[in-house]
Amino acid sequence: MVVGAGPRGAGLLERIGASAPELFATGTLTVHLVDPHPPGAGRLWRADQPESLWMNSMAEDVTMFLDSSVRCEGPVRGGPSLSEWAREAVELEASGSPGPLDDLPDRIAVQVRAMTGRTFAGRQVQSAYLSWFFDRAVSSLPANVSVRVHEDDVVGLEDLPDGRQRVRLAEGADLLADIVVLAMGHTDAEPDGEHARLREFARDHDLFYLAPEYSADAGLDRLRPGEDVIMRGFGLAFVDLMVLLTEGRGGRYRRSRDGTLTYLPSGREPRIHVGSRRGVPYRSKIGYGLQGPRPSYPRFFGPEQIERLPRGADFGRDVWPLIEKELGWGHYHELFTAHPDRVTTSWEEFAERYARLPQGSPELAALVADAVPKPEDRLDVPALDRPLAGRSFSGKEELQTAVREHVAADLARRDDPRHSADLGVFLALLSVYGQLPAVFDKLGARSHVRQLDGWFYGFFNYVASGPPGPRLQQLLALSRAGVLSFVGAGMWVRAVDGEFQAGGASTGDVVRARALVEAKLPAPTMRRSRNALLRDMVERGAAVEETLVEEDFRHVTGRLLVTQESARVVNREGRAHPRRYALGPYTSGRAMAAFARPHTNSPGFRKNDAVAREILSTLAEMEQTHRACA
Template sequence: MAVLGAGPRGAGLLERIVANYDADDTGQLVVHLIDPHPPGAGRIWRDAQSGLLKLNSLAADVTMFTDKTSTIEGPVREGPSLVEWAQLATRGALPGYDLDTEAPQLAAEIRALGPASFPTRRLQSRYLGWFFEQAADAAPEGLTVLVHTAQVTGVTTLENGSQRVELDTGDGLTVDVVVYALGHSGTRVHEGTRTAELSDFAARHELAYVPPSFTADADFSAVRAGEPVIVRGLGLAAVDLLVLLTEGRGGAFVRSPDEGRLTYLPSGREPRILVGSRRGVPYHSKVTSVLQGEPFETRYFTPDIAREVVARHDILDFRAHFWPLLAKEMLHGYYRELFTGHPERVRISWVEFRAELDRFGAQSPELHDAVIAALVDPSDELDIATFDHPLRGATATDVGSVSASLHAYIREDLRRRNRQEHSESQGLFLALLFSYMTFVEFQDAPNWSPASLAGDVRVWWKGFFSYVASGPPGHRLDELLALSEAGVVHFLGGDLRVWEDEETGSFRARGSTLEREVSARALIDAWLPDSDVAHTDNDALRQLLASGEGRERVAVTPEGSLATGVIEVRRADSRIVRADGTAHPRRFAVGPYTSNPFVGAFSRPRTNAVSFRENDAVALSTLRLVGDISRENQDREQHDHAAEHHHRRPVRQALGGLARQS
């Protein structure tokens, strides 16, 4: 078997293959894992990147191991979460890992890591590498694990059904089964896109343009010190970018001992960063509080309710059929914690308020009146529309006024997301997280409106979830304030629009918040590349489509069709669907570029993670397939041997007769 990709997904798949392997059923098996980057970490989490870059997940919220909540057919094999791994390493109780051999800075970070810490990507790289080694070392007799440091360029099917995997080293592997576990891939710039137009304009006028990319892979060397650069985006990629252009260029953050105020000391090598986005505000900071009221449970958007919605409508529309339920579940999670965890801040009981929540729509005037009547402080109301667009309707004539508004917004966000007295934010986060995990199971339903799937589901809903639940660590927003106060970062507000000025040979930008234009010779689109397998920069995926051995999923309803940008796989076992609509007999695929549900983050402990379930199902399917192929080969060899034996006997007899005759 060949697993194309040895990053977190490939490593997780290997762990499930090892856990489910039975030599009696499968026979002798060699698993080839192929990746140009270190196994376990892969490209995104490799050690060879800036030590300033971090996860946006708490150390307690990351695990690579199944647990008792995992509804899987194979055996559960529990292991340490990231923070537990660090604690074991600190005590010297981690099998196969010696903390004393680490670089001093990384060793110190591991020793100091707590449940609410945001680890660096380099630390996460160690955890993932250790996990991979443990999975490989656990392989029983009969199962061999081999790692190839190479890039896969393509896979072809041989006459006997075997798969030939070609590598960029010039070598090749002949295997029986292939699993694509390639992780995130980029997108090639191609004609007809806005990215191509901006790239062409930058080339003609000798400007600097950085298209959507993975931050650790991007080249920002053309962005000059002291010169303005327009940055579109205020999500995680933008936060990483700001780190690399400031602290990464020699600047330093200093916290005063008396006030606790953070100050940025520029190095002089930073550009002048002009940043804006659609909302105009950064993603909400990651929540670090914990629930202190009743445990969270879903009420308005459960799997059964979602299944009923899908069955009830011929054509699904996200805004009409799902969003009212999702919004109500968010309010339920938020107010449940506010009423049960902080009863001093409300006027009635949770049971009484829940009855009002049951009666009225999530964004109805009636619910608004009921909320205001029930709260001691009206500012505790969760208005989802304002929450989604906090700058809507705001205008300013200068950058300084916009920045002042943003400073106040960010400080309030930090107060509500990182203090225990506002643990209702944790209730909101959990409601949104579990709703997202439920919804993703129905995202590939066959009756979606293509327009709603393309705009509402793939763009708005995904972006809203990231904005609320997948933001940066709180200290990154504290640093953003310091950068703005130091005059390095300037906010442009919301609805940011960028265009090319041929006359001046520069990029220009303006949003709805700031009533004037800005210009610069550098532009950075600070978001990750969209999933688009038709224009992927991954050779193996391009060859898969070109050969017809795989195809892009197209959503088709009476309203029309939509190319989804992902490889189509069979839901039950992740088998790749070929161009003719049949399931490939020998190839499977898992990850963000496939049509199967993808949550998009590391698995949280005790949440029955989607990736664990898919990995286990694929491991079992591939092992059974390998066993079937092995038995078929044995039967064929026995048949061939018998046929050869049967054919040779009369020849020998004839020769014997001739001998006797002579």
């Protein structure tokens, strides 16, 4: 039984099919998939969402298939990336053969035909790709494995004396399962703390407040045309909300002959005031490939270095120097090999000295300064992370100009191959992210909460998981049109005198509004989850929230606690369930997205493979025992 038939559940199904001939060649297996949303796409990637919402990755950077880079025990069965799937679909159509385009609505088929590797596809197109992947995974199953899909929710799960589990569906049916995998992806949550207080304030004063929510499902109808709306958060959730409140309300863009993008309002938009801790949007996606040879990752932050970390390691002292050295390796490898005219020595000479000098040492700084004459060619992580830090502005207009200049410069840099060292940093960050699960058990609790969860993941998303460049061009157009303005860095929000107020460290200006929107996703929580199954399991002690403890420090992360190696669910007594697993971002495994960039040894793919093989091995043992007793 797999609870959740979105990309995570579909990816697990593919792995079960891949390893079943080796590990479960006899007997029969029925995989029940339960999800109220379409299999393959699931809730977040379902087709019935606004056409204006895009993916945040180029089509060539999206795949559901393992490749030779994935280090796993199961067989690797390759398949097309999103862009390759689109190209193959168009070729099939041109040849007159049946293919994916036959079953797609015209508006989506048009997008598929126009797609290139560097297209930022609409989410409806990704939904079609995921649905096709699911159908292919099902059709590729061996003859002794079958699938049943249940369009329903799971609301209860209990153990039976014989080791099986009873699964209760929302519509009333009960299913019996030998093994259960929870693969539900992101989950909704009731607000608490500040968010609960702000919601109550809004109710008491007839204001609008949107707690952290999934943008495509957010109720925005109560936001009135022309009214001021404060948005806290400048990441991908903000971009979706920006689109829904502008294009989604009839606004249009027009590009002039000189390339300038102009926004033409419909008159139904609110006035958006956005800010965050950084005060700027996530960095734009990079629009070019490496100009030099691809380096080998990991170099400084791999299994060997992680193994040497002490128990109770401090992220800032023990881990971050290794990560920063890896980022520098990616940056300077690309700079030296692709742009040798901007350095004073060879890569071989620089690399030898770089590798042996301690990160953060004066000697390393001197090496970089001598070998890379221009400061703009050097990697400066603090400046990258906090571009408005230490800057103050005389007023709102000066701040607007500064942020627009920052965004325009970022767009230009991320579209200019002369700055391809930025892509070296990006690829190094992907490598680092893939190694992080091995660090979890090494870190002290304080460091895990405050530095890894509290800073690094946000830094990763800011640098490596930003919006498509065209979205930031739209943001600039909205700013010039007066539909959107910037609050600045160090944003604060208050609820006073019957209104919401916002300001920041960048200026002394204060924005006043009757509407406040949290432009972010809900934080993981099991006790306040709107998922009845997860909430019930925690209330009964069949599952627990992850708690990080260190001496007098104790922090409940809200994530479902699972074993790090096998992703088995842990109960109140600290015992891992022998036949119950959980995969996804709501677990203590902190998994990456269910699909991945090709050739990156995706940790999500590795975990799917490991869990699938453990499930099949367990089922094979049960089958043997059953035959022996028969």
